Amino acid sequence: MNILAAQNDVRANQPFPLAEAAATEPEVAKRFSSERNVGPVRLAHPITLAPMEEHTNHPFRLLMKEFGASLVCTERVDAVDVARRDRRALRILHTTPQETPRAGQISGADPVTMAEAARIVEERGFNLVDLNFECPIRRLLNRGEGGALLADPPAIGRIVTAVVRAVSIPVTLKIRSGPDGSHETATLVARAAEAAGAAAVDVHARSVAQAYVGGPDWDVVGRVKRSVRIAVLGSGGVRQAEDALGFLRQTGADGVAIGRGCLGNPWIFRQARALLQGHTGIRPPLPRERGQVLLQLIEGEFRYYGLQVALRRLPRTSCYFAKFVSNFSAFRTAVHQVRDLNAFRRLVKEHFR
């Protein structure tokens, strides 16, 4: 399909049939195992990786892809930094073809700067540019960016219009239910974005005021899905593979993004995919397998960040994996003493068996 033509024609997105809420598990499995599009980008299935600052770096995304995430996304980067080609910002936007299809995410409030940054995201090789209108960090909210923009759907429409004009890859949005529990703007925002040419919207089912705590309200994703024709994905509270299936059934969304549920547990992608295909009883990984995968990620981080930064990140990244093994506290104490990759290899061999 011609990318430009598809971008300009929101009908190119085949909206997924509604009424998932009423479907039985086998029905859901059948429907969601088929391929579908986000704009002209094909997703093999609906289980995707949610963007997470400090986590979804290049080695992490490659790993999640290997475990079956159908779409991966960088963490949010300030559009201002991208537009002035700041070294750290461009580093976050490092990508390679193995992670195709992948999205690069930017945030900002100025349409011109967002358009310039989006051009750079495209130039870096990303298949989608994702605009962040969800971030609850105070610094961003004070600048009128991220989640602050959910209070102003027309402003989001203007930004999307500018970005859609600037790039030939599909433009997607990451939003929340609204600024707070008593102001739900997600449907208005999704409609404004659709009218401006966005290819998909991804709804984190919490308000900005909630940040990351409190139960997600999956029903808001269903309301957004019923209000637009473009693809709708969502996230929030998927901790186990079964939750992903429940999310898709309850919301009727075209996709579900897994966030914290995959930290230390990339197997969740395989398990969720298997459930969608009607397989049950997937065996959990053995400790040895967990160790091998952790090592793969850490070796990637050493290559990507270099020794100093990789060592600083090591305890946190590896403890997400170690919490699944029985001697967690001994591992946690020992990992703080690690000074190089070989020492870490020995530690993994000792604790993951």
Ligand SMILES: Cc1cc2nc3c(=O)[nH]c(=O)nc-3n(C[C@H](O)[C@H](O)[C@H](O)COP(=O)(O)O)c2cc1C
């Ligand atoms: C540590 C952390 C960092 C996050 N960073 C981003 C980000 O950079 N961009 C974004 O759109 N969402 C970000 N999110 C939100 C996630 O993409 C996701 O929507 C949210 O965590 C809900 O899913 P969960 O409850 O399954 O974790 C972040 C979430 C966490 C926990």
